[in-house]
Amino acid sequence: MSLWVFLQDNLSMALFLTWEHLWMVGLSLLIAIVTGVPLGILITKNRKLAQKVIGGANVIMTIPSIALFGLMLPLLAVFGHGLGKVPAIIALVLYSELPIIRNTYIAIKNVDPALVDAGRGMGMTKWQLLREVEIPLAIPVIIAGLRTAAVMIIGIAAIAAYVGAGGLGVFIQQGIARSHEAMVLAGALGVSLLAIVVDLGMGFLERRLTPRGVKA
Amino acid sequence: MIEYDSVTKIFGAGKTAVTATDSVTFTIEAGETAVFLGPSGCGKTTLLRMTNRLESVTRGSIRVQGRDIMEMNVQQLRLGMGYVIQQIGLFPNKTIAGNIAVVPRMLKWDKRRIDERIDELLRIVKLDPEIYRNRYPVELSGGQQQRVGVARALAADPDILLMDEPFGAIDPINRHQIQDEFLKLQAQLKKTIAFVSHDIHEAIKMADKIAIFKDGKLVQFDTPEIILMRPASKFVSDFVGADRALKVLGLLKVRDAMNREPRNVIQGEFTAEEALRFMEDNNFRHLIVLRENRVLGFVTRRQLKYEQGRVEELVEKFPEELTAREPLRDALSAMLMHDLMSFPVLDDSGGFSGTISYRYIQKSILELYSESQDD
Numbered sequence: 001m002s003l004w005v006f007l008q009d010n011l012s013m014a015l016f017l018t019w020e021h022l023w024m025v026g027l028s029l030l031i032a033i034v035t036g037v038p039l040g041i042l043i044t045k046n047r048k049l050a051q052k053v054i055g056g057a058n059v060i061m062t063i064p065s066i067a068l069f070g071l072m073l074p075l076l077a078v079f080g081h082g083l084g085k086v087p088a089i090i091a092l093v094l095y096s097e098l099p100i101i102r103n104t105y106i107a108i109k110n111v112d113p114a115l116v117d118a119g120r121g122m123g124m125t126k127w128q129l130l131r132e133v134e135i136p137l138a139i140p141v142i143i144a145g146l147r148t149a150a151v152m153i154i155g156i157a158a159i160a161a162y163v164g165a166g167g168l169g170v171f172i173q174q175g176i177a178r179s180h181e182a183m184v185l186a187g188a189l190g191v192s193l194l195a196i197v198v199d200l201g202m203g204f205l206e207r208r209l210t211p212r213g214v215k216a
Numbered sequence: 217m218i219e220y221d222s223v224t225k226i227f228g229a230g231k232t233a234v235t236a237t238d239s240v241t242f243t244i245e246a247g248e249t250a251v252f253l254g255p256s257g258c259g260k261t262t263l264l265r266m267t268n269r270l271e272s273v274t275r276g277s278i279r280v281q282g283r284d285i286m287e288m289n290v291q292q293l294r295l296g297m298g299y300v301i302q303q304i305g306l307f308p309n310k311t312i313a314g315n316i317a318v319v320p321r322m323l324k325w326d327k328r329r330i331d332e333r334i335d336e337l338l339r340i341v342k343l344d345p346e347i348y349r350n351r352y353p354v355e356l357s358g359g360q361q362q363r364v365g366v367a368r369a370l371a372a373d374p375d376i377l378l379m380d381e382p383f384g385a386i387d388p389i390n391r392h393q394i395q396d397e398f399l400k401l402q403a404q405l406k407k408t409i410a411f412v413s414h415d416i417h418e419a420i421k422m423a424d425k426i427a428i429f430k431d432g433k434l435v436q437f438d439t440p441e442i443i444l445m446r447p448a449s450k451f452v453s454d455f456v457g458a459d460r461a462l463k464v465l466g467l468l469k470v471r472d473a474m475n476r477e478p479r480n481v482i483q484g485e486f487t488a489e490e491a492l493r494f495m496e497d498n499n500f501r502h503l504i505v506l507r508e509n510r511v512l513g514f515v516t517r518r519q520l521k522y523e524q525g526r527v528e529e530l531v532e533k534f535p536e537e538l539t540a541r542e543p544l545r546d547a548l549s550a551m552l553m554h555d556l557m558s559f560p561v562l563d564d565s566g567g568f569s570g571t572i573s574y575r576y577i578q579k580s581i582l583e584l585y586s587e588s589q590d591d
Contacts, residue, residue: 116306213352
C-alpha cells in the first residue's frame, strides 16, 4: 500500500506531472497532424517522393528515443535548448510523423479509383474531390494513425524526463535513482493509464468521424 | 453534336508507344445515341475519355456543339456533359441526394432548386424520393445505384451524356429493365449520347448508330440494321456473329414485316361448309376467324370436315397474342413453339390488323438485305 500512501502525499505533484505529460503529447500530436496529414496527401501525387518521405520517417522510427535525445542535444545546445521541453517535443513530433504520414498516404491511395474518375468526369476540381470525397473517406484510417502515434509517444514522453522535459517520466527516473519503488510504480502506472484512456478516446473519435455511408 | 476529326491517341513514347485510337473520324448527330463497340483494347473507352478530356488528344480534334474541346475550360466542358461509368462511382460518404446534387452545387444553384431537381430526377429513374433521398449508396442494390448514377449524370440537364458500359455490372434481368427504361427516357430527353459497350445485343438495342472499332481504328459506323445486314469487313461480321440475321429479328418489329391484307380470314357467321370450300379453293391450311374485327381464333380443314353450323362455334383459340410493336424474334418464337404457320397481329386497342407468317418474315429480311446492297 506504499503506492497509495505515496500518491496521497504527492497528489498535487502527480496531477501536475500528468498534466505536463499530456500537453507535451497533445502539442506534439497537433504539430505532427498539421505537418504530417498535408504531407501524406501531397505525396500521393508522386510515387518517388512518397518512397523517400515514408522511408525517411521509417529511419527516424528505428532510432531509439534515448539516442535521439542524445543526438539532438549538441545541435539544440547551439540555440540554448539542448535540454528541456524543446528537444522532447521535437522528438515526439518526429516519432508521430510515420504513422500519421503513412496512414494518410495509404488511406488516400486506397480511395476507389472509380470514385476519382467519376468525380473528375463530372467536373470536380482536384481540391473539391479531395475535400468532398477523398478526405472524408480517408478519415477513419487517418485517425487510426493518430491513435497509434498518440499511444506510442505517451510512452516515449516518459523517457523525455531524462532530458529534463518533465512529465510522468520524472517519477520513474527519480524513483529509480532513489530506489523508491512506489514512486517508480506511480510513474509507470500513470503512463500506462494515460495511454489506455487516450486509446479509448481516440477509438471513440474514430467511430464518430467515420462517414455513415461507409460504416459496415 | 460531337465531331471526331482524325482523332489519334498515343500512350507512351518511343519503342513502348501504343496507339489507342488511330485517325478516328465520325460525327454523333444531336439527339442520337452512338454506341462505341469493339473488343477490349480497341480504343472505344479511350475515345470516350478523350471527349471529356480525362485523356488528352495526341492528334486531331474533337468538337462538341461546334466548339473545339481544347479551347474550352476543362471544368466547364465536363459540367456540360453527364458521365456514367460501369463501376457506378457513387460517393459512399454522400447520401443519394448529396450525390445527385454534386454538379448543381458546382453550378451554384440555390438549395431549393437543387432539392426540387433531386426529387424530380429520382421519380424519373423510378425511385421514390421519400424512401431513397436520404439513404446512402451502400443501402441500395446495384441496379438502384446505377439508376442514381444516371440521375446524377442528368442532374444539370446536360445536352450530352457519356456512358462507359453503364449497365455492364448489373445482373441480366435488371439490365434489360434498366435498358428499356433508359430507352423510353431517351425518347423524351433526346440527349446526344456516346455509349461504350462490348455487347453486340446491347449495341443493337440502344444505338441509333454503331461505331465498331478494331485496334484503334474505326472499321464501320452505321445504323444497327446496316451493320448487321452488310458488315464492312470479316472482322465486323465475325464480331456481330454468325446469327446476325437472327439479331435483325430482334431489331425489326412485327409491323415492319406483317401482311396487312391477309386473305385467309373469315367472318364468324359463315357456315363450316362455306369455310371449308373457301379453304379448298384457295389451298389455305387454316383460317383466322373474326367477329367485328376481333380475333376469335382459327380453324383447320380437319376441324371443319363433317361439321355443320357456324365457324365461330368451331374455333380454336390462338395460344398467344402478338401486337404490331413486338420484335419479330418474339413472333417467330411463338410460331415455332406452337407449330403455327401464321399468327394474327393486333393493334394497340386489340383489333385485328393483319397476320405475320414465316414467309413474310423471310421476305422482310431479304428486302432489307437487298436494300443495303443497293446503296
